[in-house]
Amino acid sequence: MQTINRKIEPKGQSIENWNLKEPDIYYLSNGIKVVEFDAGTQELVRIELIFRAGSWFQANNFVALATNMMLREGSKHNSSARISDQLDFYGAHLETTAEKDNAYVSLYTLNKHLQNTLPLLMEIVKEAAFPEQEFLTFSGKQRQMLEVNLQKVNYIARTRFNSLLFGKSHPYGNYMITEDIDKIQVSHLRDFHSSHYHASNCIIMVAGKIDPELKNSLERSFGGDSWVKGEYREIVHEVKTAEKRTHFHPKPDAVQSAIRMGLPLFNRSHPDYQGIMVLNTLLGGYFGSRLMNNLREDKGYTYGIGSAAIPLKHGGYFFISCEVGSDVTVDAIAQIRLELLRLAEERAGEKELTLVRNYLLGSFLRGIDGPFAMADVYRDVMEHGLDSSFHYSMLETIQGISSESLRALAEKYLNPDQMFRLVVGNPELEASLSI
Amino acid sequence: MISYERFTLSNGLKLIVHQDSSTPLVAMNILYNVGSRDESPERTGFAHLFEHLMFGGSVNIPKYDEPLQRVGGENNAFTNNDITNYYLTLPLVNLETAFWLESDRMLNLAFSKKSFDVQRNVVVEEFRQNYLNQPYGDAWLLLRPLAYKVHPYQWPTIGKEPAHIEQASMEEVKAFYNKFYNPGNAILVVAGNVDTQQIVELSEKWFGSIHKGEDYVRNLPREPVQTEARSLTVERKVPFDAIYKAWHMCSRNAPEFYATDLISDILSAGQSGRLYQELVKKKRLFSDINAYITGDIDDGLFVVTGKLMKGCSFETAEAAIEEELEKVRTEPASDTELTKVKNRMESLMAFGEMRVLDKAMNLAYYELLGNADLINTLIDQYQKVTAEEIRAQAASILRQENSSTLYYKAES
Numbered sequence: 001m002q003t004i005n006r007k008i009e010p011k012g013q014s015i016e017n018w019n020l021k022e023p024d025i026y027y028l029s030n031g032i033k034v035v036e037f038d039a040g041t042q043e044l045v046r047i048e049l050i051f052r053a054g055s056w057f058q059a060n061n062f063v064a065l066a067t068n069m070m071l072r073e074g075s076k077h078n079s080s081a082r083i084s085d086q087l088d089f090y091g092a093h094l095e096t097t098a099e100k101d102n103a104y105v106s107l108y109t110l111n112k113h114l115q116n117t118l119p120l121l122m123e124i125v126k127e128a129a130f131p132e133q134e135f136l137t138f139s140g141k142q143r144q145m146l147e148v149n150l151q152k153v154n155y156i157a158r159t160r161f162n163s164l165l166f167g168k169s170h171p172y173g174n175y176m177i178t179e180d181i182d183k184i185q186v187s188h189l190r191d192f193h194s195s196h197y198h199a200s201n202c203i204i205m206v207a208g209k210i211d212p213e214l215k216n217s218l219e220r221s222f223g224g225d226s227w228v229k230g231e232y233r234e235i236v237h238e239v240k241t242a243e244k245r246t247h248f249h250p251k252p253d254a255v256q257s258a259i260r261m262g263l264p265l266f267n268r269s270h271p272d273y274q275g276i277m278v279l280n281t282l283l284g285g286y287f288g289s290r291l292m293n294n295l296r297e298d299k300g301y302t303y304g305i306g307s308a309a310i311p312l313k314h315g316g317y318f319f320i321s322c323e324v325g326s327d328v329t330v331d332a333i334a335q336i337r338l339e340l341l342r343l344a345e346e347r348a349g350e351k352e353l354t355l356v357r358n359y360l361l362g363s364f365l366r367g368i369d370g371p372f373a374m375a376d377v378y379r380d381v382m383e384h385g386l387d388s389s390f391h392y393s394m395l396e397t398i399q400g401i402s403s404e405s406l407r408a409l410a411e412k413y414l415n416p417d418q419m420f421r422l423v424v425g426n427p428e429l430e431a432s433l434s435i
Numbered sequence: 436m437i438s439y440e441r442f443t444l445s446n447g448l449k450l451i452v453h454q455d456s457s458t459p460l461v462a463m464n465i466l467y468n469v470g471s472r473d474e475s476p477e478r479t480g481f482a483h484l485f486e487h488l489m490f491g492g493s494v495n496i497p498k499y500d501e502p503l504q505r506v507g508g509e510n511n512a513f514t515n516n517d518i519t520n521y522y523l524t525l526p527l528v529n530l531e532t533a534f535w536l537e538s539d540r541m542l543n544l545a546f547s548k549k550s551f552d553v554q555r556n557v558v559v560e561e562f563r564q565n566y567l568n569q570p571y572g573d574a575w576l577l578l579r580p581l582a583y584k585v586h587p588y589q590w591p592t593i594g595k596e597p598a599h600i601e602q603a604s605m606e607e608v609k610a611f612y613n614k615f616y617n618p619g620n621a622i623l624v625v626a627g628n629v630d631t632q633q634i635v636e637l638s639e640k641w642f643g644s645i646h647k648g649e650d651y652v653r654n655l656p657r658e659p660v661q662t663e664a665r666s667l668t669v670e671r672k673v674p675f676d677a678i679y680k681a682w683h684m685c686s687r688n689a690p691e692f693y694a695t696d697l698i699s700d701i702l703s704a705g706q707s708g709r710l711y712q713e714l715v716k717k718k719r720l721f722s723d724i725n726a727y728i729t730g731d732i733d734d735g736l737f738v739v740t741g742k743l744m745k746g747c748s749f750e751t752a753e754a755a756i757e758e759e760l761e762k763v764r765t766e767p768a769s770d771t772e773l774t775k776v777k778n779r780m781e782s783l784m785a786f787g788e789m790r791v792l793d794k795a796m797n798l799a800y801y802e803l804l805g806n807a808d809l810i811n812t813l814i815d816q817y818q819k820v821t822a823e824e825i826r827a828q829a830a831s832i833l834r835q836e837n838s839s840t841l842y843y844k845a846e847s
Binding site: 004006007009010012013015039040041042043044072080081084085087088089090091092093108109110113134136137140141144145147148150151152153253254255256286287288296297298299300301302303323324325354355358359361362363365366369370372 | 455457458459460494495496500501502504505506507508509524525526528529531532534535538539542552553554555556557560561563564565567568569570571640641672673674675704705706707708712715716719722723742744745771774775778779780781782783785786788789790
């Protein structure tokens with residue numbers, strides 16, 4: 001048996017030699033851009049259609065989401081039940097998501113069933129019919145789900161907090177109430193579908209072990225001229241941040257409070273974005289972060305606390321969030337404030353900074369593992385008009401940014417006294433929160 | 436076809452190595468054969484609390500997470516009724532750090548008082564966040580003791596109540612560790628672009644000298660056959676009524692497991708599942724409804740849960756569920772429907788095994804079940820099932836006198 005000294009850790013090696021896979025890019029005959037990542041070991045593929053059809057583009061709440069989710073609920077030729085039956089029969093999985101800027105329709109399928117599943121995707125996207133009866137079922141379900149969500153402190157905090165940063169009439173700030181659902185009819189969905197789900201508003205991303213026939217199949221399904229519409233027109237929305245910075249939302253009988261603090265920030269095209277990403281990691285972006293160490297590992301106040309800088313197409317925001325016991329809510333806020341002040345007052349030590357750098361590099365490596373991950377990482381920057389050079393420059397920032405630069409960024413952008421704060425919790429708390 | 440090699444160290448530690456050259460990452464998974472079923476009824480939630488303590492420093496390493504993050508690694512763990520599973524991924528070049536960290540916490544823990552006090556609080560907050568401060572969050576806290584009267588599956592992994600966690604003592608923690616955290620009670624899996632011989636050597640180097648410890652012999656009482664229907668009605672501050680129905684079913688290794696799993700798929704896999712199509716879409720009685728199995732190693736539960744649409748009564752809702760159950764009990768599924776659920780299973784497996792970590796976790800679990808080769812043969816187990824076997828299982832399980840029903844009423 002070898003004798004080993006368990007006190008000494010094995011020598012770690014730095015992670016270098018990044019090899020970011022570049023996608024193959026081609027165009028269908030109607031101009032749709034196709035971004036392809038051919039990688040992986042399993043005979044399967046994800047085909048994702050991206051449309052500029054997020055809530056940014058809706059005139060009424062609920063329309064972008066409902067249009068996206070109702071695509072599969074019946075086409076000109078087939079009922080909702082028949083479409084679901086066919087998808088399930090071939091073991092395919094369809095995912096539809098509408099976010100703030102874009103909306104997505106993704107098909108996950110084994111290659112051997114591609115010739116049967118791709119035409120279904122085409123039918124769902126191009127020939128959606130939005131049947132009246134299906135919409136009644138759908139909106140009834142959505143209304144009930146919303147009412148259940150409104151019982152969760154975390155859901156209330158998440159949705160109400162963004163309205164403080166952007167204003168309730170701004171797409172990044174608005175949130176749904178049940179009355180919004182009642183106002184919408186299928187005609188809204190049909191109009192939104194016709195004006196936003198078309199070839200001139202679409203990018204296709206494919207990722208997986210790419211079948212040689214896929215390109216031709218995509219051309220057959222999506223390459224025609226019949227669904228080409230006019231040019232894309234930019235829409236502008238005005239941001240209206242709340243006047244008051246501290247807010248409280250009572251939730252009777254809550255045993256925990258949801259806390260959110262943060263402010264509007266910027267997206268990836270801002271020169272300080274990459275530094276903020278590193279700074280955010282140190283503060284609350286990973287398990288070993290300062291917020292986790294203080295509020296969870298030292299004080300046991302919470303199951304988890306985190307922070308994030310969210311990049312959006314037309315801006316961005318920074319936030320910290322956690323759920324804590326009602327009895328420690330006041331001190332939890334004080335501790336978050338202390339951590340923010342410390343970030344701006346003291347430079348991080350070299351040991352902590354090395355830890356953060358290496359964690360981020362490892363995390364990046366995990367983030368590009370496998371075809372879907374590669375595609376997601378590329379999509380994130382592509383949607384903001386950037387390319388892989390952003391990632392190479394991000395890697396340089398991770399490795400090179402100084403502790404003084406990070407401190408200065410905290411001073412400039414993350415001042416707790418500038419931040420908006422929302423607590424959702426037991427009504428008895430309100431008096432102690434100095435609002 | 437996923438290839439792998441199995442070894443057993445002299446102290447009883449099982450090792451499985453899977454080679455995959457398509458990734459720069461390596462995954463390490465350590466499964467300890469201990470879950471909440473191994474707890475004392477007075478100290479429930481202990482296995483899960485213990486999982487938290489495994490990150491509070493080991494005998495030679497004050498902090499677990501920090502050195503791992505410093506070499507680009509990331510880790511997590513989960514506890515369920517049957518197992519406690521620890522896993523990590525890191526860049527291949529730093530693989531030895533994983534051996535160093537995991538072997539030290541198998542060797543011995545630091546048992547720091549500070550970490551113990553803090554993690555008790557953290558787990559109590561987890562209890563509140565996920566079970567007490569959520570609408571419908573306590574449903575399983577109520578359903579389990581209704582369905583199980585004898586077997587320890589009667590409490591959930593989080594524990595029966597926060598007090599059990601608050602009252603845990605350091606002596607109990609040490610005894611728990613000595614009883615369960617031994618090489619003979621663990622399965623180690625390494626997956627990635629690795630050299631098998633080198634993994635064997637590293638395993639010997641870091642884990643080989645850990646004392647074998649006492650063998651743990653599990654001797655749990657079997658849940659007696661249920662002979663009459665049970666029910667419980669509660670009122671809570673939630674917006675809508677919900678129903679939870681559970682029937683006793685077989686253990687994970689029983690031959691009829693696969694047919695039973697397919698019953699739940701016929702009822703509710705994907706949006707074409709019968710319950711969703713009939714009760715949500717056509718009849719609009721539920722806003723959502725699901726059928727699934729718990730999949731536990733000992734005799735498990737077949738579960739149907741749904742949230743009722745406003746205005747729908749429990750009687751109407753239950754009669755509609757019963758109508759669908761009567762069909763699966765009496766009529767074999769058509770060939771098309773059977774092919775559908777099997778195709779879906781095949782697809783789920785392909786998408787579920789894309790990453791080395793998925794494969795490492797599955798190999799460890801299948802090895803615990805006694806057959807690591809399930810990673811390649813699981814699909815055949817499902818393919819073999821006939822429509823008549825599914826019907827017969829449904830008839831034998833989905834009976835009134837075998838059922839427990841929780842009526843979760845919205846306070847008026």
